[in-house]
Amino acid sequence: MIKNVLGIETSCDETSVAIISDGVLKSNLVSSQDFHNKYGGVVPELSSRAHLQIMNPLVKSALKEAGLEFKNIDLICATAGPGLIGALLVGLTYAKGLALSLNKPFVPVNHIEGHIFSGFLMKDKPEFPYLCLVVSGGHTLLLIVKNDLEIIKLGSTIDDAAGEAFDKVAKMLGLGYPGGKAIQEYAENGDENSIVFPIAQLKTEYDYSFSGLKTAVLRFLQKEYYQNIESIPANELNNIAASFQKAVVDALIKNVKKAISNFEFKSISLVGGVAANQKLRDEFKKIAEINKLKLVIPDLQFCGDNAAMIAERGFRIYQSGNRFELNANAYPSLPQDVFQEYSHR
Numbered sequence: 001m002i003k004n005v006l007g008i009e010t011s012c013d014e015t016s017v018a019i020i021s022d023g024v025l026k027s028n029l030v031s032s033q034d035f036h037n038k039y040g041g042v043v044p045e046l047s048s049r050a051h052l053q054i055m056n057p058l059v060k061s062a063l064k065e066a067g068l069e070f071k072n073i074d075l076i077c078a079t080a081g082p083g084l085i086g087a088l089l090v091g092l093t094y095a096k097g098l099a100l101s102l103n104k105p106f107v108p109v110n111h112i113e114g115h116i117f118s119g120f121l122m123k124d125k126p127e128f129p130y131l132c133l134v135v136s137g138g139h140t141l142l143l144i145v146k147n148d149l150e151i152i153k154l155g156s157t158i159d160d161a162a163g164e165a166f167d168k169v170a171k172m173l174g175l176g177y178p179g180g181k182a183i184q185e186y187a188e189n190g191d192e193n194s195i196v197f198p199i200a201q202l203k204t205e206y207d208y209s210f211s212g213l214k215t216a217v218l219r220f221l222q223k224e225y226y227q228n229i230e231s232i233p234a235n236e237l238n239n240i241a242a243s244f245q246k247a248v249v250d251a252l253i254k255n256v257k258k259a260i261s262n263f264e265f266k267s268i269s270l271v272g273g274v275a276a277n278q279k280l281r282d283e284f285k286k287i288a289e290i291n292k293l294k295l296v297i298p299d300l301q302f303c304g305d306n307a308a309m310i311a312e313r314g315f316r317i318y319q320s321g322n323r324f325e326l327n328a329n330a331y332p333s334l335p336q337d338v339f340q341e342y343s344h345r
């Protein structure tokens with residue numbers, strides 16, 4: 001019988017450890033590597049080294065918070081990919097070593113699947129089948145989640161991920177890294193209709209493209225301000241952020257609406273780091289109300305990278321009957337066969 005599940009997440013620049021006991025989240029610690037800010041992006045080598053230093057102390061703190069000891073752990077789940085290989089290997093190898101020493105089962109978890117099932121960390125959980133929009137720094141995916149084992153990919157980004165677009169535009173505007181939250185904050189005081197940035201029109205029904213939008217912002221800055229961000233008036237900075245945010249959200253929502261009119265769903269779910277965006281959350285709420293669908297958007301602590309979603313997903317995989325040897329490898333990108341491809345008309 002599995003009572004206490006340990007989750008470990010080290011795919012990028014967050015070290016996270018979580019414990020779920022009898023379906024109740026007892027601890028979800030996240031240690032963010034803020035020092036990457038000054039490099040304008042995550043430096044892989046530094047990320048791996050920081051994970052190494054904090055891994056064991058963080059597991060001990062999570063156990064303490066949950067009132068447990070190592071010997072009480074029944075199942076160990078860790079992110080195997082996609083992500084930075086060096087970073088992944090720290091958490092994965094630690095988890096496998098722990099499983100070996102405690103003689104307890106180990107489950108390698110796909111990070112994106114962690115996000116997809118993060119809605120199950122909420123009190124009010126998604127009901128199958130549900131439409132899931134995954135928006136993170138590395139991925140943008142529109143999926144039909146039929147059950148724990150069947151996920152159909154309707155569409156994905158053909159270039160930049162939504163979060164990546166936020167980060168790149170934030171960098172252009174001098175708002176630091178990662179920039180999604182900063183764009184949202186500036187956008188709050190701006191007029192989202194002041195500048196019309198284009199939304200990509202793709203031939204495939206449910207795919208996304210954000211690279212053209214990013215270039216449109218760059219062209220605007222070059223034309224209006226000779227790319228000298230210092231010369232942009234504060235109010236105009238707010239307007240650019242708001243107009244850009246509107247373009248991303250409109251593009252994301254367009255395909256969600258299309259999917260809802262073409263398929264039957266019981267719920268809709270918005271997950272991943274960009275799911276923290278208030279405008280996107282508000283739009284999802286409106287769509288759910290209009291279409292009388294159950295809406296599940298995880299709390300902010302479960303939108304960004306966290307180990308609670310890894311523990312949750314790992315436990316669900318284990319409960320589905322899957323068992324794993326200790327030879328699981330880390331992988332940098334999303335394997336082709338994780339989701340079933342939807343055959344487009």
Ligand code: KG4
Binds near residue numbers: 137164
């Ligand atoms: O899922 P996540 O934490 O990490 C990955 O797996 O990539 O997502 C990180 C992304 C970053 O691109 C960050 O800028 C974006 O989520 N993000 C936001 C907001 N908060 C975080 N984007 C828009 N609005 C936000 N409030």
Ligand code: ZN
Binds near residue numbers: 115137273304305
């Ligand atoms: Zn993520």
